[in-house]
Amino acid sequence: MVGLATVFGAGGGTSSYKEIEETDVILLWGSNAREAHPIFFHHLMKGLDNGARMYAVDPRRTSSSKFADAWLGLSVGTDIAMANAVAREIIHNGWVNQAFIDHSTTGYEAFAESVESYTLEVAEQITGVPGSAIAEMAKAYATAEKAQILWTLGITEHHNAVDNVLSLCNLALLTGHIGTWGSGLVPLRGQNNVQGGGDMGSLPNKLPGFQNVTDPEARAKFEAVYGVPIPPENGIHLTLMFEAMERSEIKAAYVIGENPADSEADVQHARKLLSGLDTLVVQDIFMTRTAELADVVLPASVGWAESEGTVTSSERRVQRVRAAVTPPGEARHDQDIIGELARRMGYDWGQPTSEDLWEELRALSPLHGGMTYARLEDEGGLQWPCPDLDHPGSPFLHGWLWEDDLGGRAGAPFSVVEHEGPKEQLTEAFPLRLTTGRSLDSYNTGVQSGGYDNPIRYGDALDMNPVDAAALELADGETVKVSSPRGSVEMPIRVQPDIPEGLTFTTFHFPELVDINVLTNDAWDKRSGTSEFKAASIRVEKLPSSDHTPQLQDS
Amino acid sequence: MTAVESTTAKSANGMTETLVTIQVDGRPVSIPEGGTILDACSKAGVSTPTLCYAENLTPVNVCRVCVVEVENSRTLVPSCSRVAEEGMVVQTDSERVRHSRKMVIEFLDTSVDLSQTTAPTSNEAGGRNLADWAAEYGADSSRYGPAPQTMDEEVKIQDNLYIRDYDKCVLCYKCVEACGDDAQHTFAIAVSGRGFGARISTEFDVSLPDSACVYCGNCVAVCPTNALQFKTEFDLREANNWREEEQSVTRTVCSYCGVGCNLELHVQDDTIVKVTSPNDHSVTSGHLCIKGRFGWQYVQPTIQRKPS
Amino acid sequence: MADLHLTADRATTAESVAVDAALAAIGVDSALVMEDERLVRGGTHRRHARRHALLPALHALQTESGWISPGGLNYVAEVLQVPPAEAYGVASFYEMFRVDEAPGHDDDVVHVCVDAPCLEFAEAKIASLEAEGKHVHRSPCLGQCDRANANDGPALFIQGRQKANSVPADAPSLAGELWPLPQKHEPGLKLLKRVGRVDPTSLDSYVAMDGYKALARAFELGAEQVIEEVATSGLMGRGGAAFPTGIKWRGVAGADGEQKHIVANADESEPGTFKDRTIMENDPFALIEAMTIAGFAVGATKGWIYIRGEYPLATARLESAIEQARAAGFLGTAIAGAKSISFDLEVRRGAGAYICGEETALFNSLEGFRGEPRQKPPFPTTHGLFQQPTAINNPETLLNVLDIVTDGGAAYAASGTEGSNGQKLFCLSGHVTAPGTYEVEFGPTLREMIDVAGGVTGGELKAVLLGGAAGSFVGPDLFDMPLTMEATRAAGASLGSGVIMAFNEHTDFEAVCIRIAEFFKNESCGQCVPCRVGAVRQHELLIRSKGKVMNGELQLLEDMDRVMKDASICGLGHTASTAVRSAISLGLIGAN
Incomplete structure (x- = not known):
């Protein structure tokens, strides 16, 4: 969200799902939507059936990438090198949309200069992908009439997540593939x-409707309705909160619907910090591992x-639940619990219905101003911005970039970003790359998806290339010891030809079986607060015994 | 319904679209160019029985229960797939039409178990079901001799998510389309065999867990005869405890990924008994993934809310 | 699909080698190409472009293993990226593919025709073959009705295991003997003028007998004029539907589309029909030349001959002829010296499915899908093979084009009768002295045609099945009817594909009719309800009423006929009751 907001001023996906059915070229970058966003992928497959060409950029040959005309298997954490090489190729071949650049963007010269060193040869060396394929993708994207770039956590779960996003935004700015249908x-x-x-403002620096906490005018508007002063400083995000816990600056936490004791990178460290709090309050629908630590x-x-x-x-569609x-039992609605807490703290908010709360939001957030409950019901949801009752909602964003008059806005800035690679380098002790992701039938730490059984669930396993498995004399299904600089777990392997040599993959859906975030790296992006789940270095060892029950070990 | 004079109209997105006008049972009806005879019938308020048609699938026009008579056409025409052409003259209730519809219903009734084909099988609001149509056309299944050949299939129960009872299968192809290129693109099932021996099947009839099936349940959602049933429904029916008339249906949004799929929660006795998605919603077009379709069980009061 | 899921079964090496060879023969490589460990090409588009290779791959598996094994199917699925359930759905559609490891899969299988006129000899032959330990398959019409007689028994076709399929009766031809055309070399033959005289294995022989003169003339006329001549000729399709060829070609020529196709519908499966086999086995270059002219006329660069799988000799002759024509520059790019004209041909084998003679079912089959007909419109002229503009014609129809181009459409139009121009091939079989393919100028009556074939054998002529199983029985009142489009139409009959199957007074018509009903039951693709169920119910009714169809059953039969005619998707359902009902009206079966 931070990356898109930096460039375009709004942290939301620009397009409607329907648009991908009508686009011409799709770059699916760091996303296994086939499994992680299956119904979005339905729209994407319609696009393919309608003739769209697709390039999949992913370290793994995912099920999604098998739908692509070409899969480009870049090394983990080399997305910027790839994107910058694509940009250079577009510039050098004159495929840029110069009129769009001149009118609607800023910082082009500096950007063009910054990508000059990312030749196809350099990119091939860094990413591992043949330069000719990078060139081909650049041409397909740049010369298409309509083109989309899609990404997911393969882009954002890195220590330099924001830079990754910015590097993709640059491509859209070069070609003008933004702000139009498709x-x-x-x-x-x-x-x-x-x-x-x-x-709704659940960001450290934002009030509802992406209004800045630091903006006195915005604060005044909210203060008038809320009847209390709003602290003028930005808050801190989750990763900084854990750092603050470490420094004992945060002594109490109120966790709502989040399971950090399973989901944080370097999870043992996170658990230690949560356990060390003076007070931990957890509001959840499950007795999660975090809840078990709570007071x-x-x-x-x-x-x-x-x-x-x-x-x-x-697609920014607001819909009713x-x-x-x-x-x-005693489970209560979140708003009742919070209202009750407020009452005990001396503020009686009454018994507002969810629609009452929504009406308050509509009055305060221009993005949502036109979205009444009745309209949300009748129109199958509405896409923001929808400022007034006559506004039909916005299928896509940033059409303003194409208007003759940018309305005093400076245009969207190019960003100079450089390749860094993963924080954690491969070493002799930890020679394999570990990346994590989702599988189709499961979800996050499994607290919801664990509630149903199904035939396609295989549990957590470490996917390894047959060559790597053979080198360690490992058989498919064999339980191994997996260690990172932070800890070790035992888990079975799945020998998978679709994963390149040197790379391993696992899901994180079964923390009670395999505590995978024991291994992941908590190096994080300073701007987004997202940890580098996608790139840890590990070692896989054959177990001597025939003990095949996976279990947690202390590091 | 009055005659529409102009041949153009504004559509929802403000684009001007061309209209075509056809005669349905003597009355002029105008619909946007590219629409089908069935669309025109709906617009004219003419009820049409359908089985293999669904608004979220490409028409395969195989059941032939929606046939109509089109002037100058040698044979009857499937209204679900035939695009309306300017000036077409359509009869929906002629003797020929009534005869063919009656015969199709008799043919199906003598071949498969239609006892659970209770959902509306027409394009009218709150529409008639197949039994109503059978009565309307005077279908008589008793005249086919003592033992007409039937599908004669055992119920396949291979997992806890859904069952397949091909004794109820009318081979409408909907499940194949939903599993295939109309939605899921998994192609775990296809039509196999030929003629009366044709069956919906995995390769070599391997069990579903061994097949490509990813349990999205989109096949179940489009099945018009309950040949495919959610296991929850099947079990309740087996226990004589499926009370559809008492069930509430609530529309909400799936709790998993951020795509925003609309769900319809079917609730009986304060318990979710099945999950569908509205066909007319732009996000899902009625289709879901395994999590949205089956991942709701943690909500059930009978299950302790603790990760397994 | 792209994210394919396969069971654990693996192909044998022999199976994968056989499949690879079959794919190589039609120039299809793998749907997935690993260019680099980090670069794999594949995806939806590449997969779609290879789907048409499915049928050839399945043929290879069947020949290699005697069945479509799970491992073999997985291999094909993987190489072509076709979902295994779909590949299985296709394999299980066809008579010639077995999807179970039934007895006999490890040996040759002898297909014995059980349709009339072979019907009366079939069971005795089957019994003797089985006594010899042969594996027998009861087959619908094998297109060798001219060979069925008391001495030789029914038509046979051998499905070879690990060797090519064969027809025992082809032995003399394979040994180099020319086909003994029953009409010998009567003057005036046009369509059959070379049959029995030209060496079908030699392009030189063909050229020496005026071969490729029509193509040269077509180039002189220009594409538009060729279509004009065909339109002027009044030529109508000879496959059964009698659609004007000129209109069809004009439609394709005028249709939008970069790639257009010419398809010869050589899936000659209408019981009683074998005329196209006669042409293709004995004058294959003529079909190739005619298709080349068609391609030139409509602007198609790609031609396909979809030939039924039970015609191994015709297939081999065509494949060899195509190779020779290509080598001599009559196919490929810049054909016959015309720099801007490209046209090439491929032969694709069917695998045993009557329905694939229906043009849209044929497209689906060729494209690698189940041979299920498509609802029309849209028509093949705009949405044919691969949804591209396609002219699909019967081989006999195409052959007529040679003389039309050479002599002009007007000359052709002047021959024949008012409503039926030109020459016609008839397939005489059953109780006649000299069964075979006969060519006449439109005009002779049914009785005259039977006399041409030497008259009736074994007794008085009782009835004729005109037009094949999809046609109707005609009795003495129509024996003097001229065999023209207009006269048969007026009599409520149809020439169909030119079948004249004669039955003498001693015929067991109940058995013949029950077999016809069984034929439609077996051959219905199963897609639409009226045909899928109607064909079964009709068969049940005939068995139930033991040939004495009367009263209520008659009404039911008529009701079923009406829904099949009115509401079926394609011609199979439309005609499935015609023969049976005509037999009842003639009193051949039913109430006395």
């Missing part, structure tokens, strides 16, 4: 309301089936 930049959201959380657990109702409200999707069943 072209755009589409980050696919991993959670059903990660976009909505941002919309107080507040059982909540399930947001999408037991409560009323809204969520926002990856509704209660269909009664919450069990």
